[in-house]
Amino acid sequence: MAMLKTRAATYQAYDRAVGKQGRVLVLLCVMSAFLFGGIGARLGYLQLVEGDRNRQMADENRIRLIPKPPERGKILDRKGRILAGNTFSYSVFLWPLAAKKPEWPQTVALLAKILKIPPAEIQQRVEQAGVNSPSLIRIAQGISQAQIVALEEHRNFLSGVEVDREALRFYPHGEIGAHILGYIGELNEEELAARRGQGYRLGDVIGKMGVEATYETTLRGTWGGQQVEVDGQGRVIRILGQKVARPGNDIVLSVDLDLQKAAEAALGNRNGAIVAMDPRDGAILALASYPAFDPNWFARRMTQAQWDELQRRQFPFVNRALQGFPPASTFKVVTAVAGLESGKFSPDTVLMTYPALYTGGFAFHDWNRAGFGPQGFAGALAWSSNTFFGQVGRRIGPETLVEWARRFGMGSKTGIDLPGEAAGFVPDPQWKKETFGEGWYDGDSLIVSIGQGALQVSPLQAAVMFAVPANGGYKVRPHLIRSDNPDRWRQSLNLKPSTVRVVRQGLRQVVTNGTGSALNVPDVAIAGKSGTGEDPPRPHHTWFGGYAPADNPEIVVVAFAENSGGGGGSICGPMVLKVIQAYMKTRDR
The missing domain is CATH 3.90.1310.10 (Penicillin-binding protein 2a (Domain 2))
Known part of the structure; x- marks a missing residue:
């Protein structure tokens, strides 16, 4: 009996153990299902939902x-x-x-x-x-x-x-x-x-x-x-x-390397600019401005020494050929054309020149303080008489003078294919009234007629001006890209042939027996005009613009020296001569 009870107890214990093991197995199966189901769901999510983003992240690495x-x-x-x-x-x-x-x-x-x-x-x-x-x-x-x-x-x-x-x-x-x-x-x-x-x-x-x-x-x-x-x-x-x-x-480019070197050598270490241009179509042959910079310095990391050197130079990034300055007596080319085209003067006009002209209680002196006696347009250009052109400017009035300055391209950009060009400035009666609250006087016309006062012209604009008599009456558009179509770059100003003839005679006489005698050389005939522009209290600017050969011009050269003092013929004239002579040597090579 005791043995039977013992066996019964053993079987009951066994039965309870067997039941527990089954429950453990069931629990393990359930837990495994949850675990693998979660992993599968996550993998599915990563692959199906986040797949593109994860592939992108993998590709990034x-x-x-x-x-x-x-x-x-x-x-x-x-x-x-x-x-x-x-x-x-x-x-x-x-x-x-x-x-x-x-x-x-x-x-x-x-x-x-x-x-x-x-x-x-x-x-x-x-x-x-x-x-x-x-x-x-x-x-x-x-x-x-x-x-x-x-x-x-x-x-x-x-x-x-x-x-x-x-x-x-x-x-x-x-x-x-x-x-x-x-x-x-x-x-x-x-x-x-x-x-x-x-x-x-x-x-x-x-x-x-x-x-x-x-x-x-x-x-x-x-x-x-x-x-x-x-x-x-x-x-x-x-x-x-x-x-x-x-x-x-x-x-x-239209630029000639040899001529560019000659222009920069002629300018030397003097602040200023030189422009050399073909007057027939406005093609730029050389354009120099000083001080300058070495563009190689910017192609790689600039050294401290290079940076310090740039700081010592006076505005080396300013292209002075494109900036406005008082054009001084070079502007008398415009005044001469305006006078001859106005109908108020003929090619044979002769005016008495004086030590000074008087208006409004002010004296406007000729540069030699004595005058040059009776002169026609050609002689007045040769001697650069202030009182001759002052009379012309006063008689034709500001409207005609301003109109012709603008027809020559002054007061607006030339359109050269370079950034940073200044338009210059041509004063007129409206500007004076708005700026100073007063009218335009004869004295204003006198000042503008000789290229002084508020008038601002760039060396490039001056080259365009000299190109007009050189090419027979066309305003050209300066450009740097080489072109075989000259008509594209020029526009007729419809000048009378007599106007062109008289102005060209005067510019030639400037060199043969006037203020530009430094350019009177036997190897090439040059015509041109000097200028001395006031810039108080600093020393004045000097100019010379010329073209050659005088009878069939191929090149216009304008030299400008900033605050140089001296005279345009003596300072800038030799620069122009050097560039023209260099052109004559290299044009056929």
Whole structure:
């Protein structure tokens, strides 16, 4: 009996144990179903719902872009010689994703030391691109051989840094033609924001001045690059796609390199400008302005010494050939034309000149304080008589004088293909009333007729003025791009043949027996006009504009010296002569 009870108890205990094990198995199955179901659901969610985003995140770590900037188009002179080209140098690039790595602070510090760039500047460029950007970003250009060696020596500590070769802008003649060519530089933040829609990107260079800026879209070219797959160490495994960069187009200028050198040599270290132009169609043959700059300094990171040198120069980026100054007696060309075309004077008119003209209680002196006796238009131009042209200006009145100044293009931009051109200024009665609250007096006409007062004319506008008698009565539009269609660039002023003849006679007499005798040389016949412009309390400006050969002009040259003192014939006349003689030597080569 006891044995039966014991067995019954054992079976009951066994039955209870068996039931518990079943419940454990059921519980395990349920828990497993929940676990694997959750994992499956998560995997399904990641794949089906978040799949695109996760694939993109994976690609950002695996697929990268190596951009290839285009080679910028060359700028050539009229004979095909390179004024702005390209040379190959080494640049340093950085994968923005490297900024996520723990060693990033050490990478930045080492790069900054080798490249001599502030760490904050490197960090700023990465932040501009964005640390998730798949593209390389340039952080230094035109690095030295020593820097290349240093980067290679520290390669193991520079994760995400690449060194590659690319085209770098190069100006083989240094400062020669700087104000024509301009310079290039990387886009700043404002420029980048404005041009993103045109395909520009971080690290792009752009023309900042001169022809480089005017013809940016022509010279620029189209970016190319490679899409590559990299491993965990950033090493390229394979190339996924490639687009070849398309170089920019070359442009040919009307400028002659030899003549440009001659113009800059003639100007020397004197603040001012020289413009040489073909009077038949307005093609610019040379355009010099001093002080200048070396555009090569902007093609790579500027040194402190270069920056300090620029600070010592007096406004080196101002193209003085395009800025307005009092034209002084060179303006008498306009006054002569206005007088002859007005019908109030004939080609045979003779006027008495005086020591001074008096009006409104003021005396307007001739420059020699004695006058030149009776003179016609040609003789008055030769001797630059203030009292002769003062009488002409007073008689024709401000309306006619202002009208002809504007018909010659003064008071408005010439339209030359360079940025930064000033329009100059032609005062008139309305301006005087609005500015000073008073009317126009005879004295105002006297002052304007001899190129003084508020009148402002640029050396380029003066060249356009001298081109009118030189080409027989056409106003030309100055341009730097070489063209074979002269009619496109000129407009007839419908001058009477007698007007052109008298003015040309006077400009020739300026050289043969007047204020421009320094240009009276046997090898070429030159015609022209001098000018001395007041700029109190500073020394006055000096001018000379001329053309040659006098009987069949091929070149107009205007020289301007800022606050030079002296006389236009003695200061600027020899400059014009040097450029004309250089042209005669090189025109057939």
